[in-house]
Amino acid sequence: MMLKKICCLLCACLVLLAAVPALAAVLKPMETEIDLADLSYVKTAGVPGEYADGRLTLTLYEPEPFSAAEVAALQVGDSIVIGGAEIQITSLDLGTESAAINEDSGENMYFLYMDEYRNFIVMDEYDMTTYRELGEVSCEVAAGALFLDGVDPASGEPLSTRTEHSFEEFLTIRAEEEANQGIGFNKTNTTLTFNAEGQLETIERVYTPWQ
Numbered sequence: 001m002m003l004k005k006i007c008c009l010l011c012a013c014l015v016l017l018a019a020v021p022a023l024a025a026v027l028k029p030m031e032t033e034i035d036l037a038d039l040s041y042v043k044t045a046g047v048p049g050e051y052a053d054g055r056l057t058l059t060l061y062e063p064e065p066f067s068a069a070e071v072a073a074l075q076v077g078d079s080i081v082i083g084g085a086e087i088q089i090t091s092l093d094l095g096t097e098s099a100a101i102n103e104d105s106g107e108n109m110y111f112l113y114m115d116e117y118r119n120f121i122v123m124d125e126y127d128m129t130t131y132r133e134l135g136e137v138s139c140e141v142a143a144g145a146l147f148l149d150g151v152d153p154a155s156g157e158p159l160s161t162r163t164e165h166s167f168e169e170f171l172t173i174r175a176e177e178e179a180n181q182g183i184g185f186n187k188t189n190t191t192l193t194f195n196a197e198g199q200l201e202t203i204e205r206v207y208t209p210w211q
Contacts, residue, residue: 025078029064039198046192061131061187063121142199150206158207
């Protein structure tokens, strides 16, 4: 008799557990792998700031990366944190190397694409990648540092062949653009590369249609 009661209680518990909806998951970006104290061989987005005494102040950014395994586990009803805001997923079109979030509703719509590191990065409905700020650093500029420009500073149009400039020429070009409200340098069009010593080695600017 006792065994029968225990079995009935266990069955009742299982029924109750089945009736409880699964907790919605909240997907957050992965931690950054960039150490601001050691920029050796780092390549990331950044905005050049003040240059003084052989050192350049930089604000560094990177696209928000999401784990491919965690993206694959997303379901409608879950949430994803983009740009610090928690976005509830009301519709989800999930592929092996891409995903569309909330495309059906048209509100809080985002698209995820797999990058070269097999992580997912996010673009909004205007095809702009979402970035997070890593912080500000002051670094030495390497001897022979280059500015590689893929944009015509005068017209703002893309160049078929990028131009190569010295760091001193970069400072001049930037000053002229600032004086004339030119294209400028921002997290979406500028990539910075550092050498083995953590010195700034290249500044590369590409064309973006919204600049």
